[in-house]
Amino acid sequence: MFLSRIVRHDLxxxxxxxxxxxxxxxxxxxxxxxxxxxxxxxxxxxxRLVMNFLVTEGFVDAADKFRIExxxxxxxxxATITERMEVKRAxxxxxVQEAIEKINDLNPTILDTNPQLxxxxxxxxxxxLIRAGKINEALEFAQEELAPxxxxxxxxxxxxEKTVALLxxxxxxxxxxxxxxxxxxxxxxxxxxxxxILTSQSHEKDPxxxxxxxxxxxxxxxxxxxxxxxxxxxxxxxxxxxxxx
Amino acid sequence: MPATASGGAxxxxxxxxxxxxxxxxVCMGTRPEELTARLVAAGPxxxxxxxxxxxxxxxxxxxxxxxxxxxxxxxxxIGNRTKKLLYLRLGAVPAxxxxxxxxxxxxxxxxxxxxxxGSFACGVDDGxxxxxxxxxxxxxxxxxxxxxxxxxxxxxxxxxxxxxSRLAPKFDVNIGKNMDFxxxxxxxxxxxxxxxxxxxxxxxxxxxxxxLSLCSAGVPQKLISLFGGxxxxxxxxxxxxxxxxxxxxxxxxxxxxxxxxKVFRSVVGLIHDRSPRTRLLTCLCLIALGHxxxxxFQDKQIKTKLIxxxxxxxxxxxxxxxxxxxxxxxxxxxxxxxQKQALMTNAxxxxxxxxxxxxxxxxxxxxxxxxxxxxxxxLEESRxxxxxxEVSTLILEALKHDWADIRVAACSCLKNISRSPKVLxxxxxxxxxxxAPLVQLLCDSSxxxxxxxxxxxxNIAVNLTPRKSVLLHSGAVSQLVHLSKSMDPTLRLKSxxxxxxxxFLLSPRDxxxxxxxxxxxxxxxxxxxxxxxxxxxxxxxxxNLVDGYLESANYVIGEDGMVIxxxxxxxxxxxxxxxxxxxxxxxxxxxxxxELNKEAVMRVLLPHRTDCAKPSFVVxxxxxxxxxxxxxxxxxxxxxxxxxxxxxxxxxxRLQSSGVIPQVKNMINDPCLDCKLRVxxxxxxxxxxxxxxxx
Numbered sequence: 001m002f003l004s005r006i007v008r009h010d011l012x013x014x015x016x017x018x019x020x021x022x023x024x025x026x027x028x029x030x031x032x033x034x035x036x037x038x039x040x041x042x043x044x045x046x047x048r049l050v051m052n053f054l055v056t057e058g059f060v061d062a063a064d065k066f067r068i069e070x071x072x073x074x075x076x077x078x079a080t081i082t083e084r085m086e087v088k089r090a091x092x093x094x095x096v097q098e099a100i101e102k103i104n105d106l107n108p109t110i111l112d113t114n115p116q117l118x119x120x121x122x123x124x125x126x127x128x129l130i131r132a133g134k135i136n137e138a139l140e141f142a143q144e145e146l147a148p149x150x151x152x153x154x155x156x157x158x159x160x161e162k163t164v165a166l167l168x169x170x171x172x173x174x175x176x177x178x179x180x181x182x183x184x185x186x187x188x189x190x191x192x193x194x195x196x197i198l199t200s201q202s203h204e205k206d207p208x209x210x211x212x213x214x215x216x217x218x219x220x221x222x223x224x225x226x227x228x229x230x231x232x233x234x235x236x237x238x239x240x241x242x243x244x245x
Numbered sequence: 246m247p248a249t250a251s252g253g254a255x256x257x258x259x260x261x262x263x264x265x266x267x268x269x270x271v272c273m274g275t276r277p278e279e280l281t282a283r284l285v286a287a288g289p290x291x292x293x294x295x296x297x298x299x300x301x302x303x304x305x306x307x308x309x310x311x312x313x314x315x316x317x318x319x320x321x322x323i324g325n326r327t328k329k330l331l332y333l334r335l336g337a338v339p340a341x342x343x344x345x346x347x348x349x350x351x352x353x354x355x356x357x358x359x360x361x362x363g364s365f366a367c368g369v370d371d372g373x374x375x376x377x378x379x380x381x382x383x384x385x386x387x388x389x390x391x392x393x394x395x396x397x398x399x400x401x402x403x404x405x406x407x408x409x410s411r412l413a414p415k416f417d418v419n420i421g422k423n424m425d426f427x428x429x430x431x432x433x434x435x436x437x438x439x440x441x442x443x444x445x446x447x448x449x450x451x452x453x454x455x456x457l458s459l460c461s462a463g464v465p466q467k468l469i470s471l472f473g474g475x476x477x478x479x480x481x482x483x484x485x486x487x488x489x490x491x492x493x494x495x496x497x498x499x500x501x502x503x504x505x506x507k508v509f510r511s512v513v514g515l516i517h518d519r520s521p522r523t524r525l526l527t528c529l530c531l532i533a534l535g536h537x538x539x540x541x542f543q544d545k546q547i548k549t550k551l552i553x554x555x556x557x558x559x560x561x562x563x564x565x566x567x568x569x570x571x572x573x574x575x576x577x578x579x580x581x582x583x584q585k586q587a588l589m590t591n592a593x594x595x596x597x598x599x600x601x602x603x604x605x606x607x608x609x610x611x612x613x614x615x616x617x618x619x620x621x622x623x624l625e626e627s628r629x630x631x632x633x634x635e636v637s638t639l640i641l642e643a644l645k646h647d648w649a650d651i652r653v654a655a656c657s658c659l660k661n662i663s664r665s666p667k668v669l670x671x672x673x674x675x676x677x678x679x680x681a682p683l684v685q686l687l688c689d690s691s692x693x694x695x696x697x698x699x700x701x702x703x704n705i706a707v708n709l710t711p712r713k714s715v716l717l718h719s720g721a722v723s724q725l726v727h728l729s730k731s732m733d734p735t736l737r738l739k740s741x742x743x744x745x746x747x748x749f750l751l752s753p754r755d756x757x758x759x760x761x762x763x764x765x766x767x768x769x770x771x772x773x774x775x776x777x778x779x780x781x782x783x784x785x786x787x788x789n790l791v792d793g794y795l796e797s798a799n800y801v802i803g804e805d806g807m808v809i810x811x812x813x814x815x816x817x818x819x820x821x822x823x824x825x826x827x828x829x830x831x832x833x834x835x836x837x838x839x840e841l842n843k844e845a846v847m848r849v850l851l852p853h854r855t856d857c858a859k860p861s862f863v864v865x866x867x868x869x870x871x872x873x874x875x876x877x878x879x880x881x882x883x884x885x886x887x888x889x890x891x892x893x894x895x896x897x898x899r900l901q902s903s904g905v906i907p908q909v910k911n912m913i914n915d916p917c918l919d920c921k922l923r924v925x926x927x928x929x930x931x932x933x934x935x936x937x938x939x940x
Contacts, residue, residue, distance in 0.1 A: 101320050108360035109402055111324035112367040118324035148327035154606075202475030204519070 027229040029242055047072040049208055056198065056207040058085040076203055080106075084197045091190040096125040099193065110200050117196050119149050119156050123163055124189045127180055130166050138167060277321070277328070280314050281335040284344075287311040308351050315344060315357035322364050329369045338365055338372070342379035345388065352393040359385060359396070363403030366410050373410040382407060382414060389430070389438065401437035408444045416449040419458050423449075431467050436478050439471060443481035450488040453496075459489050460496040469508055476520055483515070483526040487533045497537030509534075513547060516554050521561045525569060528555055532576045545586075551576060552587050556595050559613070570596065570612035574619045581623050593620055593630045601635055605646055614643065614654035621661040628665040631658070644682045649691040656686065656697035663704035680705070680719045687724040692733060699728070699739035706746035716747060717755055726762050734776045741771060741779060745786035753794050760790070765804045772811040777821040784812070784827035791834045798835045802845040809835075813849045816862050822871050829866065829877035836884035840892055843885055847896060850881075851903050860904060867908045872917040879923035882909070886930045894934040906931060 051072045054063040060081040063074055074081075083106050090099035100121055103110055111118045122145055129138040142164050150157045162177045169175035179185065195205040213235055220231055228243035287307055318337060322329045332338070344350060344358040362381045365372035381403070388400040407413060418424045430442035446464065450456050459465075468482040490497040501509045515527040528551055535542040542548075555576070558569035573592070577583040587593075600613045621628045643655035659679065683705075686698035702721060709716055716722075721743075728740035748759060760768070771783040787808065791797045801808045816828050836846045850863050866878040882900065886893045900906050912924045 100323075101316075104320055104323050104360070107402070108319065108323055108364060108399075109367070109406065112364055112406070115324065145325075148325075152326050200477075202477040204476075 024225075025227040026243065027227055029230045029240060032230045032240065044072070049212070051075070053207045053209045055081060056203070056205070058088060058194065060085055076201060080201060084194065087197065088190045088194050091121075091124065091193055092186050094124075094128045094131070094186060096121055096128060103193065103197070106197065107200050110196055114196050115153060117192055119153075119159070120189050120192055122146060122149060123159060124186065126163055127166070127185065130172065131181055135167065142167070275317060275321075277318075277331050277335055277337075280318055280321075281332065281337045281340065284311065284314045284318070284337065284340045287314065304349075308354060311344060312351065312353045312357055315341065315354060315361055319357055319361040319364060322361065326369055329365055329372050333365070333369075333371055333375055338362075338375040339379045341365070342376065342381045342384065345381060345384040352391070352396050355388060355391070355393075355396045356399040359388065359399035359403040363399075363406040366403075366407045368410075370410075370412060373407065373412040376407065377412065377414060389441075394435070397435060398437045401435065401441045405437075405441045405444050408441070408448050413448055415451075416445055418446075418449055418455050418462075424458065424462055427464070428462065428467075431464070431471075436475060439474070440478055440481045443468065443471075443478070443485040446485040447481075447488040450491065453493050456489050456491075456493045456496045460499055465489060465496075465500055465503065469503075469511075472511075476523065480520075480523055480526055483512075483523070483530055486512075487526070487530040490530075490537055491533045492537055494538050497534050498541060501534060501538060501541040509541070516550060521558055521565045524554055525558055525565050525572065528558075528569075528572050528576075532572060535576075548576075548583060549586055549590070552583070552590050552592065556590065556592055559596070559599055559609075567608045567612060570609070570616035574612075574616045577619055579622075584620055584622070584624050584627065587620060588624055588627050588630075593617065593627050596620075597631065597633070597636050601639060605639070605643055605651055606648065608650075610643075611648075611650045611654050614640075614651070614658055618654065618657040618661050621658065622664070625665055625667075628662050629667070631662060641678060641682065644686065649689075649694050652686060652689065652691070652694045653697045656683070656694065656701045659683070659701040660697070660704050663701060663708055666708055677715070680715060680721065684719050684721045684724055687721070687728060692736065695728065696735055696739055699725075699736070699743055703739065703743045703746050706743055707749065713747060713751060713755065717758065722747070722759055722762050726767070729763070729771060730767065734779065737771070737774065737779050738776065738782060741782040741786060745782055745789055748786055748789040750793070751789075753796065756790060756794075756797060760800055765800065765807050768800075769807040769811040772808065772815060777824055780815060780820065781823040781827055784815075784824060784831055787812075788827055788830045788834065791831060795838050798838045798842050801831065801835060802842065806845070809845060809849060813852075816849070822869070822874055825866060825869075826871070826873050826877050829874065829881050833877060833881040833884055836881055843892070843896070846881065846885060847899070850885075850905075851899055863903075863905050864908045867905070867912065872920060875912070875915065875917065875920045876923060879909070879920060879927060882927050883923060883930065886927070886934055889930065889933050893930075897931050897934045901931075 047066075047070050051063060051066060051070075051074055054066060055074050055076060055078075058081055060078055063081065064078055066072065067074055067078075083102065087099050087102045087106070090096070090102060100111070111121075126138060126141055126146055129141055142160075146160050146163070150160045163180060165177055166172055166175065166180060172178060172181060198205040216232065216235075223229065224231075230240035230242055232238050233241055287310055318332060318341070322332060341358050341361045344354055345362065347354075350358075362376050362385070366376045366381075385400045385404050385407075388396055389404075391397055391400070408416070416423060418427060427442055427445055430438050430445070433439055433442075446459060446468075450459070465486055468486055471482045472479045486500065490500050503509070512527060512530060515523055516531075518524055518527065531542075531547065531551060535548070552573065555569050555573045559566055561569070573587070577587055596613050596617050600610060600617070603610065617631060621631055640655050640658055643651050644659075646652055646655070680702075683698050683701055686694055687702075689695050689698065702716075702725075706713070706716060725740045725744050725747075728736045729744070731737055731740070744759065744763070748756065751759070768783065768787070772780055772787070774780050774783065787801060790800055801812070812828050812831060815824055820828075832846045832849060835842045851861055863878060863882075866874050869875055882905065886897050886900075897906065906927075909924055909927050912920065913928075915921045915924055
């Protein structure tokens with residue numbers, strides 16, 4: 001008897017006009033919010049997520065303040081974050097030599113064991129020389145430093161050709177490969193440097209927060225096939241939007 | 246001379262960067278020659294207590310200059326192979342290592358010198374050699390006990406680089422205080438030092454004695470306890486454990502039973518770790534465990550999981566993705582069961598699509614091709630799957646690639662694909678498309694390519710029977726003959742092997758063609774080659790030569806009997822069993838011929854002017870533990886005394902008096918059925934022939 005009541009309840013849902021349009025199960029906002037309230041999440045876990053984000057991205061002052069205010073321990077020594085951020089800042093402002101020296105002070109094995117990173121840093125150096133209009137120095141640098149990289153490793157040759165091609169054009173900004181002079185190139189190199197330093201410190205190079213959001217998106221997409229329910233479409237507000245019927 | 250752009254002191258930089266190095270660099274110049282000269286001139290450190298350094302300028306300033314010079318050199322060489330070689334030629338290494346040795350050196354100088362020394366040893370063999378020759382290892386080891394943590398870090402890192410290099414010095418844990426040293430490093434609080442310990446352990450597992458000592462000293466337990474540390478440390482420890490258990494049944498089974506198998510299970514759990522590198526190292530560890538003690542590794546589930554994880558890892562960027570296919574090759578090597586398992590998880594398909602989607606000019610392409618080759622070694626279905634239009638085209642392209650490694654891998658694929666009887670009957674990988682490029686590779690500049698091409702041709706020759714004309718008209722034979730005279734024994738072996746396969750079931754006219762190319766004198770000298778493997782293959786070649794056609798025996802007994810003399814010499818010289826077996830088969834085949842042939846064989850078995858003290862080798866062979874040798878010898882005897890005739894009877898008498906027949910009589914109860922049968926037949930024919938004598 002108990003069983004049949006439940007079955008009938010389900011049948012009601014299916015027969016109700018709101019779900020006639022599809023065979024998906026419908027969950028009202030009220031129901032959804034009720035279920036969500038039942039889910040327990042620990043404050044400490046949230047704090048660790050936030051700390052992980054701040055530390056990986058290198059927001060050292062924020063991380064320190066957060067540590068003080070929330071009592072959450074950072075996963076790594078904040079002093080190492082400072083050093084890492086100095087390197088990143090150097091690359092982002094175009095001071096590649098300074099960045100190289102700082103990386104070597106931090107851990108001299110990084111550039112020796114990351115040939116691709118070392119090459120990209122030297123490439124960035126050449127780009128900066130070209131940007132500053134120091135064509136003679138750039139030519140000398142290309143010959144003395146970049147050419148040997150190409151000899152040591154053929155996979156770099158194509159990149160070298162692109163970069164050296166910049167020297168040929170008068171209007172560098174608008175030539176093919178002009179995007180190498182963009183700030184975005186500096187950011188790309190900086191990000192590569194950041195990742196390499198994090199890896200050398202046994203820290204994961206990606207924060208956990210984006211993975212969680214990806215999981216959310218994927219889970220919602222999967223659930224979409226089976227049910228109509230309040231979705232989160234805007235991560236920044238996390239507002240529940242009613243299911244469209 | 247202007248400072249090179251790479252050195253780095255540009256006016257703008259000196260203004261904004263507060264670091265002392267840039268301003269000093271302007272003063273001292275950054276040319277390698279200058280820097281090296283300054284470093285050498287700075288001499289050994291003055292030391293805190295040194296009074297009145299000659300030539301004014303206090304010790305502190307000289308020390309400061311030394312630090313700056315070292316730092317500048319370090320920054321120029323890190324990552325830069327060309328600069329390393331330049332500084333090597335300038336003789337900078339001894340000066341750098343001397344800075345490590347100075348008793349009064351400041352921590353700053355030691356840190357820079359250690360970093361520079363480690364960098365010289367990284368990736369450059371000459372650099373590693375120079376660093377070792379200068380005695381860096383001793384100094385750096387001493388500095389591991391330095392009070393300044395930064396010096397300890399720098400020294401540990403540098404030693405790690407040295408021990409990871411190809412020229413790393415031998416470190417035997419069984420000698421002197423080496424084990425205590427390693428154990429003390431393992432107990433350090435400093436992760437750089439424990440990582441160094443793991444590296445040394447991985448390096449010093451060359452002999453099973455070392456592996457056992459490490460196991461007995463409790464090192465595996467210690468390594469496992471370090472799994473809770475950082476990711477890099479855990480990876481290094483995993484690698485060390487693999488080194489301890491590799492190919493060592495004892496250490497592997499002790500490891501698998503540690504803590505009632507709990508440790509083993511926790512390692513298995515790491516297969517699903519977040520870090521791809523950890524997953525790969527875990528796979529390598531489990532693969533080593535499985536090979537060293539299969540009994541602990543019955544679980545089919547783990548093996549399937551390993552295959553799946555490795556197939557996923559192929560997608561990873563960098564070194565992990567490059568090495569994953571190699572791990573897969575090691576896992577499935579020689580195992581039909583695992584190759585079947587891999588086939589079921591679509592390994593061939595996945596590897597092929599990855600190969601097709603990316604450039605051939607990568608290490609990954611090499612390792613994938615080798616993995617595909619192994620997958621085709623036993624399973625016909627894998628071979629069929631591999632021979633799609635796209636992949637066959639790619640393999641043919643790979644045969645002509647610039648990189649020797651790719652050519653070798655492609656040949657390896659072809660060798661295993663050619664085990665299939667279907668492969669040469671059409672499709673892209675037909676005789677015409679494959680043979681010509683392979684024959685060309687027989688002249689390749691790289692020996693390993695030649696060897697690999699020979700392997701493929703060997704298998705193709707077998708499967709081409711009976712349509713071997715393609716091979717014969719391709720110029721392969723003359724190339725093979727040429728290689729059979731090579732200085733390299735492997736090339737001789739494989740080329741003779743290929744000729745042997747070609748000779749199998751060949752028509753008389755074609756046999757003639759091959760023998761004319763090879764020449765009887767070359768054949769005779771190959772029978773007496775310095776390597777017994779080559780002798781054996783040559784005799785197998787002769788076996789195929791005389792098989793089937795009566796006239797072929799003339800190759801052996803004709804031309805002043807050069808070949809049969811060579812055979813006789815080998816049979817009398819206590820040669821390797823394989824050689825004797827093939828030799829007897831040749832004689833048996835010849836003895837199946839006419840009277841002339843039979844007598845020629847008799848002269849080998851029972852030479853005329855025997856000193857009776859020395860028994861014929863025939864008796865020795867009949868007494869051999871190797872049943873194949875006994876059978877081959879019995880066949881020879883059988884053919885000598887059959888069919889019944891006067892000459893046969895004469896031979897029986899001679900064999901009787903030389904002790905051969907009595908020996909055969911002793912073998913009535915030979916444990917091998919085949920031998921027993923032949924013994925009975927020989928004795929029956931002896932009686933038959935004897936009957937004749939009495940009539």
